[in-house]
Amino acid sequence: MAGGNAIRGTRVGAGPMGEAERGEAAPRNRMSYWCSQGHETQVAFATDAEVPDLWDCPRCGLPAGQDEQAPPPAPRTEPYKTHLAYVRERRSDADGDALLEEALAKLRARRGA
Structure with missing residues (x-):
């Protein structure tokens, strides 16, 4: 059971400070x-x-x-893009096919040599 002291942990004069002690807001x-x-x-x-x-x-x-009738719209969130999606934005299908053929030609040349 507790010690029975109702003001345990406080000190004399430790009451709520009023505006007179803190100064004006x-x-x-x-x-x-x-x-x-x-x-x-x-x-x-x-x-x-x-x-x-x-x-x-x-x-x-x-x-x-601040305008209650016209609040700002929610920001549009971009969906997650993979590395391949960014590559497809930069290159056309024809460029991709040309790069693939070039890489396959190098690979075939290495394997054949």
Whole structure:
């Protein structure tokens, strides 16, 4: 059983500090941001701070804007491409066939020699 001391681990004068002890809070502006899923995020900025146009939604991770009626669209994610897909983007089928024939000719020449 516990020692029965209700204030164990505290020290004299360790109470909640009020605004008088901490000083006044800096003036702030609260801005609302909305994502394409309809989530609203309120962020407090100092009055002299530059307010960003976009903010990441903490609930879904999508970008959020200040216009509730027209939130920014979700970013388009590119599907994973293999090395072969990148090669096919750079070369036509005719170029690929020519390279294949060249490689096969070198291989046949090595095996025949």
